[in-house]
Amino acid sequence: MPTLRQFEAFLTVVDEGSFTRAAQQRQVSQPGLSQQIAALESELGASLFHRLPRTVTLTPTGRALLPHARAAVDAAARGTTAARAVVGTGAGELRIGTVYSTGLGLLPGVLTQWRTEHPDVTVRLYEHRTTEGLTAATAAGQADVAVGPTPPGWRGRVRVLGTEEFVVLLPPTGGPDARSGEIALERLAEVAWVQYAADHGLAGELDRAARDAGFHPRAAVRTEQTAMAPLLVAAGLGPALVPAGIVPSSFGGRIARPVPAITRELAATTGAEPDALTSRFVALVSRRAVLMPPHVAARLG
Incomplete structure (x- = not known):
C-alpha cells in the first residue's frame, strides 16, 4: 500500500517539475527522494514520470494518480489541523495558492499579520504563472485557499477582495x-x-x-x-x-x-466548506488586502 510520505514526494516532484528542486523543497537528499518515488512506482507496477534532461512530465499512470494523491494528502492535512484545533494546540499547515503578481504584491503584508496571529501555523505557498493554472490546481485540491484574479464559474466560495x-x-x-x-x-x-x-x-x-x-x-x-x-x-x-x-x-x-x-477583480476562493483555519485566513485577507500601495497612490496624485 502506498504511504502518505510517498504521495507527498510524488506531488512535490509534480509541483516543482524536477527531482532536484523537489528534494531541495522537501529538505531531503535527491537519492532519498528518488527511492521514495521508485518504491511508489514498484508498488503501482508502472512508471509515474518521463525523466527528461531538464524536467519531468507525468506518464498516463502519473496523471491518473495525481488527483487521488492530492486528495489523500489534503485529507490528511485537514484531519491533522482539525485534531490539533480540538486539543487547542492551534498548530497546522495552511496551503495558499496564488499567481506570481498577487504573491509579490498583496500577500507579503497579509502573511506578516497572519504570522503574528498564528505563529505555530506553517504556510505553504503554491505560485502559478496564470489564473487558469491556479484555478485548476485549487480545484484539484492543491491549496486550501487561492488568492488571485476572480476565477469565472468557480463552484466553491468566493470572497471578493476588491479591484x-x-x-x-x-x-x-x-x-x-x-x-x-x-x-x-x-x-x-x-x-x-x-x-x-x-x-x-x-x-x-x-x-x-x-x-x-x-x-x-x-x-x-x-x-x-x-x-x-x-x-x-x-x-x-x-x-x-x-x-x-x-x-x-x-x-x-x-x-x-x-x-x-x-x-x-481579486478574490479569495475556497472549496464549498472551508475549515476553520482557512476561514480565518480568508477573513484576514479580506480585511488587510492592500490593492493600491500608498507609495504608488501618492505618486499618481
Missing part, C-alpha cells in the same frame, strides 16, 4: 510626458515595451489593452520574472503595464494611470 488597478511604468527620462498622472496608451504605440514572456499570466493584459487602443506592442525585452519588469523600466528599456501592487517603493521611473483604466 486592482494596472499602471503604466515609464523610464525616468524621455518619451511622452505623464506629469498629469495619466497617459493614453496610443501615445506609446511607437515605442518598444518591457513585456512578459508569452506564457506569463500578465502578458495578455498589455496585448488586450494595446489592441483596444489600436496598435500591436513591440517588445524591447521579455522577462519571465514578475518583479523584473519595474527594474527594466527604471533602467530605461521602455514602458511596462503592471499591477499597481508589484511596483516597489524604490522604483526610479515615472508612474501613470492608463487611459482608459485597466483593472482586475
Whole structure:
C-alpha cells in the first residue's frame, strides 16, 4: 500500500517539475527522494514520470494518480489541523495558492499579520504563472485557499477582495510626458515595451489593452520574472503595464494611470466548506488586502 510520505514526494516532484528542486523543497537528499518515488512506482507496477534532461512530465499512470494523491494528502492535512484545533494546540499547515503578481504584491503584508496571529501555523505557498493554472490546481485540491484574479464559474466560495488597478511604468527620462498622472496608451504605440514572456499570466493584459487602443506592442525585452519588469523600466528599456501592487517603493521611473483604466477583480476562493483555519485566513485577507500601495497612490496624485 502506498504511504502518505510517498504521495507527498510524488506531488512535490509534480509541483516543482524536477527531482532536484523537489528534494531541495522537501529538505531531503535527491537519492532519498528518488527511492521514495521508485518504491511508489514498484508498488503501482508502472512508471509515474518521463525523466527528461531538464524536467519531468507525468506518464498516463502519473496523471491518473495525481488527483487521488492530492486528495489523500489534503485529507490528511485537514484531519491533522482539525485534531490539533480540538486539543487547542492551534498548530497546522495552511496551503495558499496564488499567481506570481498577487504573491509579490498583496500577500507579503497579509502573511506578516497572519504570522503574528498564528505563529505555530506553517504556510505553504503554491505560485502559478496564470489564473487558469491556479484555478485548476485549487480545484484539484492543491491549496486550501487561492488568492488571485476572480476565477469565472468557480463552484466553491468566493470572497471578493476588491479591484486592482494596472499602471503604466515609464523610464525616468524621455518619451511622452505623464506629469498629469495619466497617459493614453496610443501615445506609446511607437515605442518598444518591457513585456512578459508569452506564457506569463500578465502578458495578455498589455496585448488586450494595446489592441483596444489600436496598435500591436513591440517588445524591447521579455522577462519571465514578475518583479523584473519595474527594474527594466527604471533602467530605461521602455514602458511596462503592471499591477499597481508589484511596483516597489524604490522604483526610479515615472508612474501613470492608463487611459482608459485597466483593472482586475481579486478574490479569495475556497472549496464549498472551508475549515476553520482557512476561514480565518480568508477573513484576514479580506480585511488587510492592500490593492493600491500608498507609495504608488501618492505618486499618481
